[in-house]
Amino acid sequence: MPTLLELQRAMRASLVDRNDGPAAAMLAQNVPADRLNIYRNTFVTGVTKALRLSYPAIHRLVADDFFAGAADLFIAQHPPCAAYLDEYGADFPQFLRGFQPAAALEYLGDVARLEWAVNRAIHALDMEPLDLARLEALLPEDQARVCFVPHPSIALLRADYPVDVIWRGVLGGDDAALAAVDLKTGPVRLLVERGATGVEVSRLDAAAWRFAAALCEGKPLAEVLAEAGHTSVESQLAEHLAAGRFIDFRLAPCGAAAFTASSEAVL
Amino acid sequence: MAARSFSPPPCGEGSGVGVVPQGTVVEQLTDPPPRPSPSRDRVCAGFGHSIERSKSATADFDRGKGERIPAKAGIGLRFQHHQVVLDVGPDVAWMEVHTENYMGGGTPLRYLDAIRRDYPISLHGVGLSLGSAEGLDAAHLERIRRVAGRVEPALMSEHIAWSIANGTYLADLLPLPMTEEALDAVCRHVDQVQNHMKRRILVENPSTYLRFRHSTIPEWEFMAAVAARTGCGILCDVNNIYVSAHNHGWDASTYLAALPPAAIGEIHLAGHSVRSLPGGGTLRIDDHGSHVIAEVWALYGQALARFGPVPTLIEWDTDVPPLDVLLGEADHAGALLASAEREARNADAA
Numbered sequence: 001m002p003t004l005l006e007l008q009r010a011m012r013a014s015l016v017d018r019n020d021g022p023a024a025a026m027l028a029q030n031v032p033a034d035r036l037n038i039y040r041n042t043f044v045t046g047v048t049k050a051l052r053l054s055y056p057a058i059h060r061l062v063a064d065d066f067f068a069g070a071a072d073l074f075i076a077q078h079p080p081c082a083a084y085l086d087e088y089g090a091d092f093p094q095f096l097r098g099f100q101p102a103a104a105l106e107y108l109g110d111v112a113r114l115e116w117a118v119n120r121a122i123h124a125l126d127m128e129p130l131d132l133a134r135l136e137a138l139l140p141e142d143q144a145r146v147c148f149v150p151h152p153s154i155a156l157l158r159a160d161y162p163v164d165v166i167w168r169g170v171l172g173g174d175d176a177a178l179a180a181v182d183l184k185t186g187p188v189r190l191l192v193e194r195g196a197t198g199v200e201v202s203r204l205d206a207a208a209w210r211f212a213a214a215l216c217e218g219k220p221l222a223e224v225l226a227e228a229g230h231t232s233v234e235s236q237l238a239e240h241l242a243a244g245r246f247i248d249f250r251l252a253p254c255g256a257a258a259f260t261a262s263s264e265a266v267l
Numbered sequence: 268m269a270a271r272s273f274s275p276p277p278c279g280e281g282s283g284v285g286v287v288p289q290g291t292v293v294e295q296l297t298d299p300p301p302r303p304s305p306s307r308d309r310v311c312a313g314f315g316h317s318i319e320r321s322k323s324a325t326a327d328f329d330r331g332k333g334e335r336i337p338a339k340a341g342i343g344l345r346f347q348h349h350q351v352v353l354d355v356g357p358d359v360a361w362m363e364v365h366t367e368n369y370m371g372g373g374t375p376l377r378y379l380d381a382i383r384r385d386y387p388i389s390l391h392g393v394g395l396s397l398g399s400a401e402g403l404d405a406a407h408l409e410r411i412r413r414v415a416g417r418v419e420p421a422l423m424s425e426h427i428a429w430s431i432a433n434g435t436y437l438a439d440l441l442p443l444p445m446t447e448e449a450l451d452a453v454c455r456h457v458d459q460v461q462n463h464m465k466r467r468i469l470v471e472n473p474s475t476y477l478r479f480r481h482s483t484i485p486e487w488e489f490m491a492a493v494a495a496r497t498g499c500g501i502l503c504d505v506n507n508i509y510v511s512a513h514n515h516g517w518d519a520s521t522y523l524a525a526l527p528p529a530a531i532g533e534i535h536l537a538g539h540s541v542r543s544l545p546g547g548g549t550l551r552i553d554d555h556g557s558h559v560i561a562e563v564w565a566l567y568g569q570a571l572a573r574f575g576p577v578p579t580l581i582e583w584d585t586d587v588p589p590l591d592v593l594l595g596e597a598d599h600a601g602a603l604l605a606s607a608e609r610e611a612r613n614a615d616a617a
Contacts, residue, residue, distance in 0.1 A: 002444075002481065003400070003448065003479045004398075004400040004403065004443075004444065004446070004448050004449050004452060005400035005432075007444055007479065008399065008400050008401075008429060008432035008433075009432055009433055011432060011437070011441060012433050012437065013430040013434055015439075016435060016437070021591075026479050026480060026481070027477055027478070027479060027480060028477070028478040028479060028480045028482070029480060030460020031477045031478055035476045035477040036477070037439060038441050038476050038552070039437075039476070042438065042439040043437050043438045043439055043576075046438040047438050050438075079435045079436070079437075080434055080435070080436040080437060080438065081434050081436060082365060082394075082404060082406065082407060083393070083395070083396065083404070083407050083430060083431070083436050084370050084394070084407065084410060084439070085367070085436075086370065086371055120375075122314065122371070122373055123370075123371030123372070123373065124371065124372055124373065125371060125372040126372035126373065126376065127372070147416050153372075153373075159530075175393060179425075194372075196374055199372075
């Protein structure tokens with residue numbers, strides 16, 4: 001008699017690896033083995049649907065059959081590990097990049113990276129923005145050591161193709177915008193976040209993107225300001241704070257604080 | 268381009284616009300059809316709907332403190348009905364949602380917060396895998412606790428099934444072997460959940476398409492034993508009983524008669540589909556994609572006669588129809604509940 005664990009591993013082998021033998025041997029006598037197909041079909045269609053919801057632009061770009069075929073392979077290689085499917089599919093962009101049948105669509109992996117960032121932003125937990133009074137209460141030398149914790153909806157993305165235009169065009173059915181896309185316009189730098197009315201994707205220039213990325217990585221403020229070294233950082237930092245892009249901060253160890261004066265000027 | 272219709276995104280303002288499409292997901296199904304749970308509703312990134320209820324605050328529930336689901340008809344709430352529920356405030360006693368659809372932040376939870384002010388909510392989990400030999404996923408249990416902390420549901424329920432093996436989530440409510448070992452595992456996990464949540468939960472009887480050769484316990488006895496050993500309640504899915512009884516040649520009345528009336532905390536009703544088998548005969552598939560059939564309404568009548576009036580939910584998860592269709596089904600259940608109520612009163616008077 002198989003143990004519960006043996007039975008469940010046999011069913012997993014049937015559903016994921018399509019090896020029906022062990023599970024079929026455990027079925028009651030008058031139960032045909034093709035009943036396992038019902039469960040496998042639910043598994044594959046359910047998880048494919050989860051991917052389709054997270055990657056709607058990829059789905060539209062490659063259409064139903066191609067998407068289902070790619071999803072089939074992806075699910076076999078990276079089956080979900082938890083019942084929270086909104087967090088499933090992080091590896092799909094990487095998978096698409098190495099997916100030979102899609103090689104002609106060189107931008108597909110980058111569009112998928114944007115969609116994953118959007119998906120994360122949609123589902124990120126609700127967090128209160130940082131109370132600015134906590135920053136103001138710090139001594140200037142401590143302000144220099146501030147390392148921000150970004151809101152979980154925020155992603156900073158650099159892509160080789162104008163994926164924001166492609167993504168909007170595809171989901172909006174804007175064929176004119178898609179026809180006007182020039183894949184050779186160079187990299188784009190994007191900020192993805194969930195605002196009051198939904199997920200927003202904005203383009204930043206290279207300097208502003210690097211500044212935001214350094215802040216979101218949790219580098220000490222003084223170090224980020226010194227690296228940035230351009231004049232508009234004050235207003236950019238003020239905008240990040242006002243937009244509630246940080247939810248908390250910690251203080252870097254004292255040795256890291258070398259640029260007290262510049263941070264004082266900003267805060 | 269796929270020939271599917273999405274609502275167009277709003278016009279952009281400045282550099283940032285939310286453009287995740289909204290709309291019912293219509294499954295293109297091939298043989299064999301899928302089953303309804305676990306579902307994943309589409310989340311829309313937001314089109315600037317202000318999430319405010321338009322219904323006046325008539326029901327002022329003491330959230331989570333002694334609030335109960337009334338012994339009336341409720342409906343399963345799906346994302347495509349969030350806005351219309353807020354707009355019209357339908358005349359329905361309560362609503363149930365899939366816990367897994369509210370585990371993130373943002374729009375879904377804000378809708379549920381608003382709807383929650385007017386309707387008692389039941390949280391129905393589809394992914395905890397109470398029957399897993401490898402134990403419960405502690406992170407998932409904690410996600411459920413977090414949702415419950417925010418929603419303060421009047422009821423919480425899960426399934427007599429399993430979904431996780433070897434660390435893989437198999438995205439279905441898979442059948443358990445009806446063995447003492449499985450019964451022990453389920454009871455251990457129900458205890459764990461009830462301790463973690465500090466409340467009683469209900470467990471739902473499954474619909475199944477296969478049985479295992481080493482099963483020794485009739486499913487109805489398994490259900491009753493889980494309730495007796497753990498003190499949990501039973502969510503009696505009448506459609507599931509009908510489907511499984513058909514598929515396995517059981518007697519649905521025997522099943523109902525074996526369930527302890529005092530443990531029944533909720534009833535589920537749904538539609539199912541029928542599939543022809545190659546060798547003749549049919550298999551009933553619990554896809555929650557159509558009206559409740561007459562035979563299931565009749566079995567529901569039997570259930571009410573045995574259990575008395577119990578909170579009853581209309582579930583509809585695939586090809587979700589307009590809200591009015593769900594409300595029509597709920598009205599039908601409500602009428603049967605009302606007559607069960609009268610009979611219960613008459614019996615008491617006599």
